[in-house]
Amino acid sequence: MAELRKRGLVTAVICSTPFMKLGATQARTFGTPDLALIEIPHPLGGLDLESVKGRAGVAVPQIVAMMKKLLE
Amino acid sequence: MTNLAELLKVPGASIEAEDDFDAVNALVNQRGWGDGLPVVPPTASRVAAMLAFCDRAADEPVAKVAPRYGEATPLRLAANAVMAGCRPEYFPLYLLAIEAMCEEPMNLYGVQATTHPCAPLVIVNGPVAAELGINCGHNAFGPGAHANATIGRAIRLALLNIGGATPGLADMATMGAPSKYSYVVAENETASPWEPLHVERGVPAGASAVTVIGAECPHNVNDHESISAEGILTTIAGTMAITGANDVFYVGAQPVVVMGPEHAKTVASGGMSKADVKRFLRDHAHLPLGKFSKENIERRFRVAFEDSYADAGPDTPVYAFQRAEDLLIVVVGGAGKHSAYIPTFGATRAVTRALKLRDGSYARSVKDFKR
Numbered sequence: 001m002a003e004l005r006k007r008g009l010v011t012a013v014i015c016s017t018p019f020m021k022l023g024a025t026q027a028r029t030f031g032t033p034d035l036a037l038i039e040i041p042h043p044l045g046g047l048d049l050e051s052v053k054g055r056a057g058v059a060v061p062q063i064v065a066m067m068k069k070l071l072e
Numbered sequence: 073m074t075n076l077a078e079l080l081k082v083p084g085a086s087i088e089a090e091d092d093f094d095a096v097n098a099l100v101n102q103r104g105w106g107d108g109l110p111v112v113p114p115t116a117s118r119v120a121a122m123l124a125f126c127d128r129a130a131d132e133p134v135a136k137v138a139p140r141y142g143e144a145t146p147l148r149l150a151a152n153a154v155m156a157g158c159r160p161e162y163f164p165l166y167l168l169a170i171e172a173m174c175e176e177p178m179n180l181y182g183v184q185a186t187t188h189p190c191a192p193l194v195i196v197n198g199p200v201a202a203e204l205g206i207n208c209g210h211n212a213f214g215p216g217a218h219a220n221a222t223i224g225r226a227i228r229l230a231l232l233n234i235g236g237a238t239p240g241l242a243d244m245a246t247m248g249a250p251s252k253y254s255y256v257v258a259e260n261e262t263a264s265p266w267e268p269l270h271v272e273r274g275v276p277a278g279a280s281a282v283t284v285i286g287a288e289c290p291h292n293v294n295d296h297e298s299i300s301a302e303g304i305l306t307t308i309a310g311t312m313a314i315t316g317a318n319d320v321f322y323v324g325a326q327p328v329v330v331m332g333p334e335h336a337k338t339v340a341s342g343g344m345s346k347a348d349v350k351r352f353l354r355d356h357a358h359l360p361l362g363k364f365s366k367e368n369i370e371r372r373f374r375v376a377f378e379d380s381y382a383d384a385g386p387d388t389p390v391y392a393f394q395r396a397e398d399l400l401i402v403v404v405g406g407a408g409k410h411s412a413y414i415p416t417f418g419a420t421r422a423v424t425r426a427l428k429l430r431d432g433s434y435a436r437s438v439k440d441f442k443r
Binding site: 026 | 139141185240241242248
């Protein structure tokens, strides 16, 4: 994702809450500290389909907000 | 060699501390530099002694250690080796193991950051193992041997302090494993009826090497009754056939079978080569699809492995690993009717590296590195 970001593509990484710090650290490590991180509740694995849709419902507004910000 | 005293003047390269064991350890704990155990203070003189067994410049980049991709240099590695309690003569093998595990196929990033409880397993072959006293016999995976304990600990400290694998921040192992403290063993080559692992993997006999892979802890295989190759291998295959191992889901997985010398002797006396053993275990280490949970069948096997399991019935075999040639077999241990199965992270491949001097020649002894 960092590589895609460096190439100028609109890029985001979805992390469940316990992985947000790892995501932020890795974004800095790979030279893209501004890489957007989309936070969703943990876990993502072991969910039924409705719960997965619920996670998407949390992620999508953040993605939209991120893209709007880019257009400003 | 770059002057050590000059290197230590570089901002951040060293730190002033009270000349007191407890004070240094308090500082290490405060900075989060350790593994929780007391460390040997890495004074300049101890680091210099460690570097006496290194044929490279102290500030030469050796590898980038994931997930931080911190630069491992002999100087940084030496500091961690001192902290771990290593003797200076261990340094060449320690550096070699770090280089090997930072090679792309090992996938150190995944091994370090995953929720899975894996750690780089280091298997040492060749004359250097005996020279350094690396235990390959009784209790080889356990405590008691200084070289196993401290080289493995030095690796962990490098993974923490250079690689940045801080638990809960970058090492996301759900519960981790005791092998994350130290995980170094030598193959018991003299008790093995087969060619040693490094020779099988292309290193000349007489040379020394390390083989690394991201692995779980060993699971015992107890068989006191079988007196035939088929009997021993049937018990091992049965132990390998489990529902919760990552290797089931990765085509290139390379799980490890550690054979106790007595089991190995029984198997080999039946005329089986290592390749024969691998084929037997590939063909017999399986369990029926119906042993997996309904959700794993519907959501994983039928989707990710559609070609084999889209319509498969509950009796369809699921293999512990996919390709016979991928299985790693080593002989370790002393007397007793035990072997072990070591599942892996799955998304990791074994890397073997020979111990070589700067000029590319094979080292016959760690003394070859002495300045």
